[in-house]
Amino acid sequence: MAIIVDTSSRILIQGITGPTGRSYAERMVRDGTPLVGGVAPGRQGQTVAGVPVFDSVEDAVAATGADAALSAVRSTLAMGAALEALSAGIRTLVVYTENVPLHDAIRMRAYARARGARLLGPNSAGVISPGRANLADLNDSNLRPGRIGIVSKSGTLTYEVIDDLQACGFGESSVVCLGGDPVIGTTYADVLPLFEADAETDLVVLIGEPGGRLEYEAISAMRGMTKPVVAYIAAQNAPPEKRMGHAGAIYDSGDTSAAAKLAAFRAAGCEAVGRVTEVAAAVERALRRAAA
Amino acid sequence: MLLEHEGKAILASCGIAIPKGGLYRSLPDTLDGELIVKAQVFAGGRGKAGGIRAATGRAQALRMAEEIAAKPLAGARVEDVYVEHRLAxxxxxxxxxxxxxxxxxxxxxxxxxxxxxxxxxxxxxxxxxxxxxxxxxxxxxxxxxxxxxxxxxxxxxxxxxxxxxxxxxxxxxxxxxxxxxxxxxxxxxxxxxxxxxxxxxxxxxxxHPGRRAQPEGTAFEHAARALAVIGVEIGPAGGVAAIMNGAGLTMATLDEIIALEGPVSGVVELHGATMQGGDRIADVIACVLEHLDPAVIMVNIHFQFRSLETIAEGVLKAMDRLPLLTPDRLVLRLRGEKEAEARAMLADRGLTVIRDFGPACVEAVRLTRPATAA
Structure with a gap:
């Protein structure tokens, strides 16, 4: 089963003729991901990695039946590309682009919600169901299919967790990267029920960080779940007054520090850790507890 | 974040009324009478720290402004002093x-x-x-x-x-x-x-072409920003300075080194700078060495999409440019795309190249300690 993307997905790349889009296309084709086309205004009729290029998402959807897209356009063009994709009926959109203006993220998020579509990002590493479909910057050949679900804001932390899990013999059903920006289209609380309903997922690793309340919403969403959730909250030592790269908004209500979030997950009965090197052991403990 | 006077210029451009005022070095001639003198700092609580004072007449206001400008306010650098009409x-x-x-x-x-x-x-x-x-x-x-x-x-x-x-x-x-x-x-x-x-x-x-605000942050953080990367100064010289791709890995590396009780001088998130090529990576390493003077520079990169060859190229260029950057001051953690190619580029330079995150952090911390303690 897996979640969000699968072998039945029909994927487009927006910005497919740029260096990033082209690399994505070549890798997707190599890995057997269901890529059906790409979009680059003025380039209709060309092909990249053997798939057709269209001038607009609407034309691409009409010709290919695409329902998912990965946008790798420049940050100045990201909002327009996202609105175009959603308007054309794309149901799952990954905005990989970094440095998207905050108010542009707000508009694309609002429009995606109004359309009932799933927006991952901006600044999302994407979503992958290993061996089935790869709408992410993760390399499918480094992953192995398995029964752990991962939901994370951070792409790079996800890489580390996947490698450590793999060293312990675990693979993933799906990996969902929400994006590191302060305003993002999809939340932990949106994704947890999907993993709960997925027959191929046994346990979810949630990777969180300071700033915002999405991790607390996740704890509320967890209460309806039967599957264990292991939380890893990064940046236990981040200087509170400084931004660590994810452009977290300055205003937060309540305690949104990494330490407070870690304590909240523990209080909710989760295995929760503050070091990336502790995640795999926490997963093993949670699985033993679930089996007991 | 903007200083108060920069923020007020934005408010005025929105049509919102602000008191008449100016920076103390270029005070408008017409500004006189009941005034208020305000330190321009990037920190809150300036009123309690004595950074906001009432003055009568411009002579007194300017005297106060000189005093306020002369020293830090509760640890925060005073960027400027703003003088404006006091409101009833x-x-x-x-x-x-x-x-x-x-x-x-x-x-x-x-x-x-x-x-x-x-x-x-x-x-x-x-x-x-x-x-x-x-x-x-x-x-x-x-x-x-x-x-x-x-x-x-x-x-x-x-x-x-x-x-x-x-x-x-x-x-x-x-x-x-x-x-x-x-x-x-x-x-x-x-x-x-x-x-x-x-x-x-x-x-x-x-x-917003032409928009320029006075940035906050240390000299290192400004220099990093000029290279389009995010630098955060953490502690004194002589610790680990770590360069990562991705905010998440940056935060995790800081956590791990501190958990290992290692000193951290600062961290850098490359924020996509790899796309600018090896020279930019070398510039970032040079910036870290110059401003933070760390005992060890840890380059901790895990790429699943971009090529590690760019990082290797940057490290080599930095070593060629910077005589102080000896191999014993570098710990390279490289994993992912084109890993073998990157390692081959770095061979025979006496460098420590480690594949796994945890052991690389351990090695970086070890190198900050005096040899006698090892």
Whole structure:
């Protein structure tokens, strides 16, 4: 089963003729991901990695039946590309682009919600169901299919967790990267029920960080779940007054520090850790507890 | 974040009234009488620290300004000193437009209890109104705020106009926050912004050509910003300075080194700088070495998409350029795309190249310790 993307997905790349889009296309084709086309205004009729290029998402959807897209356009063009994709009926959109203006993220998020579509990002590493479909910057050949679900804001932390899990013999059903920006289209609380309903997922690793309340919403969403959730909250030592790269908004209500979030997950009965090197052991403990 | 005087210039451009004033080195000739002298700092609490003083006449104001400019204010560098007319206060309100990251939309906030730290205002005394970006600001939203403050007549009309100006200012300037606290109702019945806190979204700078704000941060953090990477200075020289791709890995590396009880001088998140090529990576390493003077530079990169060859090229260029960058000051953690190729490029240079995150952090911390203790 897996979640969000699968072998039945029909994927487009927006910005497919740029260096990033082209690399994505070549890798997707190599890995057997269901890529059906790409979009680059003025380039209709060309092909990249053997798939057709269209001038607009609407034309691409009409010709290919695409329902998912990965946008790798420049940050100045990201909002327009996202609105175009959603308007054309794309149901799952990954905005990989970094440095998207905050108010542009707000508009694309609002429009995606109004359309009932799933927006991952901006600044999302994407979503992958290993061996089935790869709408992410993760390399499918480094992953192995398995029964752990991962939901994370951070792409790079996800890489580390996947490698450590793999060293312990675990693979993933799906990996969902929400994006590191302060305003993002999809939340932990949106994704947890999907993993709960997925027959191929046994346990979810949630990777969180300071700033915002999405991790607390996740704890509320967890209460309806039967599957264990292991939380890893990064940046236990981040200087509170400084931004660590994810452009977290300055205003937060309540305690949104990494330490407070870690304590909240523990209080909710989760295995929760503050070091990336502790995640795999926490997963093993949670699985033993679930089996007991 | 902008300094008060920069924020006030934004408010004025939105049509919001501000007291007449200027920076102390270029004070307008006409500015005299009852004045207020204000330290321009990137920190809160400047009033309590003596950074806001009342003066009568420009001579006294300028004397005070020189005093304030001369030394740090509660540890914060005084960037400048701003002098403005003192307002005759009838009442102090609070008005702000912010982006609520969790709601994913702008929120207007207003209170009749302005002038104090907004966190200290009781919940039921602070009105909040979210604005759906697909609707924009609708009259019903404004009416709710104005009614909630108990305003009527001309004051209600004037406040409603301010709410619109602040909201439109947030959007037009690509701001994350526009906060007016206090928003003063003067004795002659006008609303005037006595303070301004404005945070602009740097990612939207392309829509605002010519926009330049005085940046906060240390000399290292400024230099990193000039290279389009994010640098954070953490501790003194002689520790680990770590360079990572991705905010998440940056945070995790800091956590791990501190958990290993290692000293951290600073961290850098490359923020896509790899796309600028090996020379940019070398520039970043040079910047770290010059400003932080760490015992060890750890380059901790895990790529699943971009090529590690760019990182290897950058490290080699940095070693060629920087005689101080000896192999024993470098720990390279390289994993992912083109890993073998990158390792081959770095062979025979006496470098420590480690594949796994944990052991690389252990090695970096070990190298900060005196050899006798090893």
């Amino acid at each position: 206060i009838a009442h102090e309100y609070y008005l702000a437009a912010i982006v609520d990251r969790d709601l994913g939309m702008p929120v207007l906030m207003a209170s009749a209890d302005g002038g104090m730290d907004i966190e200290a205002v009781p919940h039921d005394r602070l009105m909040r109104q979210s604005v759906d970006p697909l609707l924009g600001l609708e009259p019903f939203m404004v009416d709710r705020l104005v009614r909630g403050l108990g305003l009527a007549g001309d004051q209600a009309t004037a406040f409603a106009r301010l709410v619109e100006q602040v909201y439109r200012g947030l959007i037009a300037n690509d701001a994350e926050l526009i906060e007016i606290n206090p928003l003063v109702l003067t004795k002659d019945g006008a609303f005037v912004a006595a303070d301004a806190k404005v945070v602009l979204d740097e990612d939207a700078a392309f829509r």
